[in-house]
Amino acid sequence: MSVLELTLSELLNKPKATLANLRGARRIVLRRRDDEDLVLTTAARADQDHEVMGATSRMFVEMMRTPQGRTLVLDVLPATFPWVRYLPAHDVREFSVELVDALGAATSLDNTAGVAQLLTEWRHTAEVHADPELYAALTTDSGEDYGPVPEPGTAA
Incomplete structure (x- = not known):
């Protein structure tokens, strides 16, 4: 381009x-x-991009409705999103389901912000799994409870 x-x-x-x-x-x-x-x-190019993204999303959503499609998607996710290699297998499946749901919603709303947020969240989850020290720090229960967390912007 x-x-x-x-x-x-x-x-x-x-x-x-x-x-x-x-x-x-x-x-x-x-x-x-x-x-x-x-x-x-140009408006024409923006319309073309929108049409292609909508068609691709709808095709992907429909493909996930079949067992063969789900298998294919799980096979290609590591090539599309290399960071999924760090996710446990059950998280990869959950990511694929959430991605399909988000793409379907984005197409109907004409707003991709939710898909971008989902990708960011799952990429950060993969980053945690990729770093053993960080994973241990976030998953180890220290036994201490520091009480309720105040609402953002309020005094502690």
């Missing part, structure tokens, strides 16, 4: 020339010094 990187100032100072770049690039990444970068694309 062709991606052009420019600054937001270039768009503001030379809007016609900057937007003309969309003819040769699928996306323009507008770098901003003090804030999150922006991505600029």
Whole structure:
């Protein structure tokens, strides 16, 4: 995919020339010094991307409804998400089920934030399993109870 990187100032100072770049690039990444970068694309390309993601998600969800599909997904997960190798087998299965559910919900809501959050959470879980010291620290019961945890933003 062709991606052009420019600054937001270039768009503001030379809007016609900057937007003309969309003819040769699928996306323009507008770098901003003090804030999150922006991505600029055409509506037609955004619609294409949305259609492809929706079709892929629906196909994946339907594939998981069959035993052969579930087996195939479990076989390809380590190639798609190399960090699943650190998860116990039952967690890999749970991850695959949660991923399918999240993809189905994301497609119906037209919002992928839940899928991104799920991937982040499972990747962090794999990081814990990959580090024996961290895993021991988080799973060992010290026998001490420090009482209830206060709500965020309230005084302890």
